[in-house]
Amino acid sequence: MLISRHLVIATAALLIAGTAGCASPGDTGLSAGKALHAGIDIPGVLTSTKRTESPLTSAQVRDVNQTLPCRHPDECGVGLGSVSARTTNLVGKVYALGTRADARQRTVTFDKIDWFFGETATTACRADKVSIPPAAWCNDFYYRNRNDFQRTVSIANSATITVVDYHSAASPIPQIPASLQTLDRRFKDSETILIMTIREGLIVDLREQFTP
CATH class of the missing domain: 2.40.50 (OB fold (Dihydrolipoamide Acetyltransferase, E2P))
Incomplete structure (x- = not known):
């Protein structure tokens, strides 16, 4: 009796899949969970750890000025191009x-x-041993520049x-x-x-x- 080559290939594929599905992760010395964490391929066990990141909104792109080159000027705001944001820890x-x-x-x-205003300006001037003139400086406002x-x-x-x-x-x-x-x-x-x-x-x- 003649058997179609396609039928042989299909049968072989089913047998391999069945064997893989019954294979125990313990045969490799790893549980399915450990294999997934380690990214090691075990038959019948999904080990992919890839995930899709949510894209930045247009507003986030404009205000954060991401360091990647812009595909279009509107993505980074007018005049920003691929300029990186200069940030500070001041809040x-x-x-x-x-x-x-x-x-x-x-x-x-x-x-x-x-910055000091009103009475606090006078107090700060005295603390800094600054002469208090008959003017707005030290009476209405004063600033201390530490560096x-x-x-x-x-x-x-x-x-x-x-x-x-x-x-x-x-x-x-x-x-x-x-x-x-x-x-x-x-x-x-x-x-x-x-x-x-x-x-x-x-x-x-x-x-x-x-x-x-």
């Missing part, structure tokens, strides 16, 4: 002297300070940036929206004190502190 509200704002890199360089360490930190695309409108006659003097280019010019023109909110290593809000 929450931070007062600082602004040094430089880089619009292309979307970073702000600053020198962190301790000249400069930090450069990325600013989120969604961040709000404002500066004091010293040309306004309104009271109190209002804040107006500003670009990083405007902020950088302000740094170069005069001493500029910043109030920043930092979250997850990035600047998410930045405004200029008014000083008389």
Whole structure:
């Protein structure tokens, strides 16, 4: 009796599969669980440990500025390209002297300070043995600069940036929206004190502190 070659191959495949299914993981000296953990192939035991990571949302890509090159500029935000985020371990509200704002890199360089207002300013001046003049310094405000360490930190695309409108006659003097280019010019023109909110290593809000 003639037997089809395809039938022979199919029968052999079923026999092999049946044998594999009955094989005990103990024959290899490993349990199925250990084999799975070790990534060792045992007949009839699934040992793949690959998993699929959830992709970043477009907002996360824009604000975190991932280090991988962007396939499209919109993935990393306008003007960011493949620039890596410059982060800091500072958290929450931070007062600082602004040094430089880089619009292309979307970073702000600053020198962190301790800020005092009102009576606490006078107390801090006395503690630092600073002469108290008949002016706003030490009476209305004062800052302590413990060192000249400069930090450069990325600013989120969604961040709000404002500066004091010293040309306004309104009271109190209002804040107006500003670009990083405007902020950088302000740094170069005069001493500029910043109030920043930092979250997850990035600047998410930045405004200029008014000083008389």
